[in-house]
Amino acid sequence: MASELRDTIPTFGESGEGGDEVDLTNWSALTSSNLASSWRDIGLIALVAVIVIGLAEFAVKAFNIKPYILPAPSAIGRTLVTRFPDLFWPHMKITLMELGIGFVIGAAIGLVLAAVVTQFPLVEKIITPYILLLVTTPMIALVPLLILRFGFNSIPRIIAVALAVGPMVMINSSTGFRRTDLAKIALAKSYGASTLQIFTKIRFPLALPMIIVGLMVGAIFGMLTAVGAEMVGGKNGLGNQLMYWSSMVKMENFYAIILLLALMGVSIYIFFYWFGKKYASWQA
Amino acid sequence: MSPLMTVERATKHYKTQTGSVHALENLNLEIEKGEFICILGPSGCGKSTLLWAMSGLHELTSGQVVLNGTPVTSPRPEIGMIFQEANLLPWRNLEQNILFPFEIKKIDPAPAQPRIKRLLEEVGLAGFENKFPRELSGGMQQRASIVRCLSYDPEVILMDEPFGALDAFTRDEMNLLIQRLWMETGKTIIFVTHNVSEAIFLADRVVVLTPRPGRLAHIFPVDLPRPRTIEMTFEPDFIRSVIEIKRTIETGVYTPQAAD
Structure with missing residues (x-):
């Protein structure tokens, strides 16, 4: 019924299909790609994956590729499954913990700053260059400095993650909070809404799609930063293990970790995609 | 008996990026309880400015709006506003x-639930409660916004070109609906439009404003019997009123027509 209505009835004031804006701060291109939608699609996707992996397996064997360049996919898969509990999980736990804590701190600060700063255009203009600086500087570059101050533990990495997440969340959320729909604010005011009510009932929901995009991009950047920071220094975490196993030329372990990281990244994406569908689906 | 709502010497200047706009000049208006008033004028004549000042959402530069004996300085619970396009939250x-x-x-909506249910049935939206605005047509959205306004039972309803974005057929339908709701509820309605026949069809009195700055050009009483039908808008009397009002809008002054 719903889709029927949408097909036959023109909508007002909305861009049609494929009218998503794509620009540097928007990132809506990330959210607009479709995940698998029907069983037939899922079957097809699985089939292609099987063919690709099968071809890789075949190529490794047929061309006699050395295991230290590319181990067979089956060997990587076996290593991942059998060694996950003892070899990989303890390090993955640490990476996840760093990412989780850093993300929560960074996202909270970024979100609050965005909500406050967009209320004061002058303040926003003054601090935007610094935020841009933080967004564009790789936070991994700060890790050696942080290690000097905090030592070879998780704290420098958590700080680096927070520094990577915060500005990313802030810059996207600000775009959302700047979307002031005066007619909707007037509507709330006509019922006597307070400033707080206008924020919670109008401005925040209006900004939510962009906030979710910010959280998604922030989480992915946070993961890159966590792994990168572990590669720079420290005794544990998946990034550290990547360095370790490649120096030992144990490439099954190395590729298994790469696979784990890819899975983490995709999970982050899928989680926020689902979150966006659930809470911001009004914005097609 | 004193009028329900009065507009006294309303004057409004506001600043835009290109300079100052003189939107309203010394406008006076008295509205009786239960009246249906249409405010009509060319675009940019300040009719929306006047309505927003009456709602308490905008301030006047000088003059005042009085409702039930007290000046309107901020939005009041007795007033309900219906906006251009439906203004639903998507x-x-x-x-x-x-x-x-x-x-x-x-406030607890529970006591209002039967009333809301009845209103939804009345405007033909029963069964659509779980639909999102994007799933509804423009007319359905505007009907929903009318229910939203009537749901808490305001005494005065201000409507700011509510059907301007709708096609002609939907607009006729909406006008019939508004007339019916007005006759059933006895609300006082102040309705801004730039459509002359819509104004005559709906109003007890049509208030015509001059081009900017908006001054009162003339007030036309409409004594067509109720309920009015769309067919009535094709009758010679109706068309004569349309021409008379159009001429007033163009010239800014009312000159009574000799019968020709």
């Missing part, structure tokens, strides 16, 4: 949109 479904005023006013 992240809420129909029911949540209709309950939005209760949420803001922090």
